[in-house]
Amino acid sequence: xxxxxxxxxxxxxxxxxxxxxxxxxxxxxxxxxxxxxxxxxxxxxxxxxxxxxxxxxxxxxxxxxxxxxxxxxxxxxxxxxxxxxxxxxxxxxxxxxxxxxxxxxxxxxxxxxxxxxxxxxxxxxxxxxxxxxxxxxxxxxxxxxxxxxxxxxxxxxxxxxxxxxxxxxxxxxxxxxxxxxxxxxxxxxxxxxxxxxxxxx
Amino acid sequence: xxxxxxxxxxxxxxxxxxxxxxxxxxxxxxxxxxxxxxxxxxxxxxxxxxxxxxxxxxxxxxxxxxxxxxxxxxxxxxxxxxxxxxxxxxxxxxxxxxxxxxxxxxxxxxxxxxxxxxxxxxxxxxxxxxxxxxxxxxxxxxxxxxxxxxxxxxxxxxxxxxxxxxxxxxxxxxxxxxxxxxxxxxxxxxxxxxxxxxxxxxxxxxxxxxxxxxxxxxxxxxxxxxxxxxxxxxxxxxxxxxxxxxxxxxxxxxxxx
Numbered sequence: 001x002x003x004x005x006x007x008x009x010x011x012x013x014x015x016x017x018x019x020x021x022x023x024x025x026x027x028x029x030x031x032x033x034x035x036x037x038x039x040x041x042x043x044x045x046x047x048x049x050x051x052x053x054x055x056x057x058x059x060x061x062x063x064x065x066x067x068x069x070x071x072x073x074x075x076x077x078x079x080x081x082x083x084x085x086x087x088x089x090x091x092x093x094x095x096x097x098x099x100x101x102x103x104x105x106x107x108x109x110x111x112x113x114x115x116x117x118x119x120x121x122x123x124x125x126x127x128x129x130x131x132x133x134x135x136x137x138x139x140x141x142x143x144x145x146x147x148x149x150x151x152x153x154x155x156x157x158x159x160x161x162x163x164x165x166x167x168x169x170x171x172x173x174x175x176x177x178x179x180x181x182x183x184x185x186x187x188x189x190x191x192x193x194x195x196x197x198x199x200x201x
Numbered sequence: 202x203x204x205x206x207x208x209x210x211x212x213x214x215x216x217x218x219x220x221x222x223x224x225x226x227x228x229x230x231x232x233x234x235x236x237x238x239x240x241x242x243x244x245x246x247x248x249x250x251x252x253x254x255x256x257x258x259x260x261x262x263x264x265x266x267x268x269x270x271x272x273x274x275x276x277x278x279x280x281x282x283x284x285x286x287x288x289x290x291x292x293x294x295x296x297x298x299x300x301x302x303x304x305x306x307x308x309x310x311x312x313x314x315x316x317x318x319x320x321x322x323x324x325x326x327x328x329x330x331x332x333x334x335x336x337x338x339x340x341x342x343x344x345x346x347x348x349x350x351x352x353x354x355x356x357x358x359x360x361x362x363x364x365x366x367x368x369x370x371x372x373x374x375x376x377x378x379x380x381x382x383x384x385x386x387x388x389x390x391x392x393x394x395x396x397x398x399x400x401x402x403x404x405x406x407x408x409x410x411x412x413x414x415x416x417x418x419x420x421x422x423x424x425x426x427x428x429x430x431x432x433x434x435x436x437x438x439x440x441x442x443x444x445x446x447x448x449x450x451x452x453x454x455x456x457x458x
Contacts, residue, residue: 015272015296015298016272016298016300019272019273019276019298020276022273023273023274023276048323049323113203114402114403114404116323116324116325116373117204118204118325118373118374118404119204119205119207119404119427120204120205120207120247120457121203121204121205140205140457142277142278144300144325144326145325162203163203163204164203184276185276185277185278185300186276186277187242187245187276187277190276191276
């Protein structure tokens with residue numbers, strides 16, 4: 001069984017991700033210490049709040065270069081703002097750098113629908129991806145966000161969702177994944193997605 | 202195609218037990234909140250609302266533990282309300298595993314609290330609960346007023362104007378309860394639900410009065426609600442969440458099955 005590290009950047013509540021893994025009988029370690037995270041097999045990067053705050057949290061204690069280095073050999077799943085951080089740039093509260101591992105930018109959803117986009121919405125998935133194994137196309141996941149990821153290259157879009165406008169609800173670059181929705185709050189398909197990530201080869 | 206309409210079972214919790222009253226009085230015991238929440242999670246509820254109706258402050262820690270226990274077993278959004286008066290109350294509930302908090306009387310006594318809360322934690326986790334009664338006489342233009350203290354104290358605040366103000370202050374959702382209808386099983390107050398749904402852009406959760414599944418459909422199709430909240434029809438086994446979902450989908454409503 002993979003050993004899972006949940007990266008604690010101090011940006012929002014990370015407990016619910018660990019509770020979901022515990023319910024799946026998957027051990028995980030919550031840590032902000034890169035010497036600990038380095039010893040684990042896979043990483044989850046959760047995040048709540050603004051892109052700017054998350055980007056600033058990466059500037060503390062050389063986290064940005066250390067996290068970039070870990071992503072060379074460990075699969076990572078970014079959730080919500082953790083997914084957005086994979087981008088090159090974020091435009092929430094001014095332009096701030098992301099990790100640049102999935103080329104693209106994060107900007108406010110240009111939709112006529114009310115923001116934030118909060119609730120259950122359908123995710124059109126790439127079913128050939130192991131992250132979405134056993135998850136039917138069009139399944140509902142729980143979202144809560146106002147900003148969204150725009151990929152530079154379509155090959156990095158793993159799933160899309162329509163909310164007045166179509167946006168990337170999941171992204172991928174090799175073994176680095178990001179989901180805009182909250183799998184830890186998305187009932188059976190959310191738990192399935194977390195299980196799929198843990199079981200990735 | 203857009204967001205699915207939500208079915209939200211509501212747990213009114215007094216000193217660690219789920220209870221259900223009629224028009225906020227005449228309380229019946231309905232069981233253990235963690236077990237009930239797990240059941241609704243398994244049944245496919247879209248969200249769970251936990252309202253702490255405990256009067257005493259000493260029991261607040263019980264509430265935190267209950268919220269933690271629910272959050273360890275339930276992987277859908279959890280809204281917690283009752284006694285949320287300070288930013289610290291909100292922080293503690295979110296840390297215990299709540300995804301949103303519902304602010305009720307504290308908003309009436311200090312409307313700026315909603316602004317502070319939304320500024321600090323984001324609108325997506327701030328629900329403002331409105332308890333109202335119709336105060337217009339027969340033949341007059343319909344008017345609803347906010348009441349506090351379990352329906353005993355009128356505030357002079359017009360419910361529709363108040364909802365608009367709360368959204369301007371950053372409320373991400375409105376949880377609208379008709380105290381006239383609560384526990385009566387005669388359906389939502391569709392008049393006030395429609396009036397507020399039309400007046401604000403954020404989701405309105407209709408609450409108070411569900412007695413059958415057609416009432417849920419009416420809340421969405423006639424009242425314009427984005428979510429319907431019910432307690433006793435689910436607690437006492439009259440209907441299950443899947444029955445409610447299938448009924449609503451058959452009525453043409455977008456529902457997550």
